[in-house]
Amino acid sequence: MTEVSLSKTPNPQLLPRCCRLGCATLRISVLINNQVVGVGSGSTIVYAVDRLAERVRQEKLNIVCVPTSFQARQLILKHGLSLSDLDRHPELDVAIDGADEVDASLTLIKGGGGCLTQEKIVAGCAKHFIVIADYRKDSKALGQQWKKGVPVEVIPIAYVPVSRAIARRFGGEAVLRMAVSKAGPVVTDNSNFILDWKFEHAQNWKEVNTAIKMIPGVVETGLFVGMAERVYFGMEDGSVKIRDPPVN
Numbered sequence: 001m002t003e004v005s006l007s008k009t010p011n012p013q014l015l016p017r018c019c020r021l022g023c024a025t026l027r028i029s030v031l032i033n034n035q036v037v038g039v040g041s042g043s044t045i046v047y048a049v050d051r052l053a054e055r056v057r058q059e060k061l062n063i064v065c066v067p068t069s070f071q072a073r074q075l076i077l078k079h080g081l082s083l084s085d086l087d088r089h090p091e092l093d094v095a096i097d098g099a100d101e102v103d104a105s106l107t108l109i110k111g112g113g114g115c116l117t118q119e120k121i122v123a124g125c126a127k128h129f130i131v132i133a134d135y136r137k138d139s140k141a142l143g144q145q146w147k148k149g150v151p152v153e154v155i156p157i158a159y160v161p162v163s164r165a166i167a168r169r170f171g172g173e174a175v176l177r178m179a180v181s182k183a184g185p186v187v188t189d190n191s192n193f194i195l196d197w198k199f200e201h202a203q204n205w206k207e208v209n210t211a212i213k214m215i216p217g218v219v220e221t222g223l224f225v226g227m228a229e230r231v232y233f234g235m236e237d238g239s240v241k242i243r244d245p246p247v248n
């Protein structure tokens with residue numbers, strides 16, 4: 001398996017900035033060469049790509065990167081990494097991404113940054129899906145830490161019926177995500193809308209994910225069930241905690 005490891009940051013001066021950004025100690029070391037790497041989205045992944053680019057430069061590694069969003073694409077280009085796509089590289093060796101919340105079984109909520117659909121596609125094409133997150137994302141059960149709900153990407157004309165169907169069938173409320181520096185809703189990289197489903201209680205996330213996806217107009221959900229192979233949590237004290245899926 002591709003080996004991915006995180007260690008304490010060797011530079012204490014980096015710590016306050018990392019803390020502010022919610023990535024207290026994250027420092028990724030990806031021991032890979034001649035591999036196709038899926039690059040996730042969000043603020044945490046920036047640290048991983050910084051490190052990856054450093055390794056590529058120093059060790060002259062041959063890495064091809066597949067982005068999960070416009071942001072990831074820009075990140076890859078900014079670091080001078082080799083950019084590809086799923087047309088040319090439909091099979092990835094590893095995908096690395098952040099998460100909004102991780103429960104005890106490694107079920108994830110993703111999509112706080114609105115990139116859930118491409119993130120799930122890229123992760124699904126990877127032999128290994130690795131998540132990096134800070135300690136605040138670590139949770140026993142979904143909803144304990146992340147209070148903004150499960151993102152659901154929808155075709156714009158369907159957002160009202162989908163919202164009603166989710167609330168009727170699973171409880172809670174599915175709210176259209178509004179943009180901050182633009183009038184109107186957030187529009188995803190795929191030109192869709194996002195509903196944030198504020199659920200009321202823990203559910204069978206595998207079943208719920210499948211059921212929501214069956215509602216006409218739903219593109220994808222931010223529930224990543226049975227996908228993550230390992231999660232690295234950067235802890236407040238600078239250590240790194242690793243979680244693997246429970247053995248059934």
Ligand SMILES: O=C(CO)[C@H](O)[C@H](O)COP(=O)(O)O
Pocket residue numbers: 022040041042043044045097098099100109110111112113114115116119
């Ligand atoms: O799913 C995502 C974007 O759609 C991100 O991976 C998730 O929101 C975590 O972001 P951050 O690292 O900024 O906390």
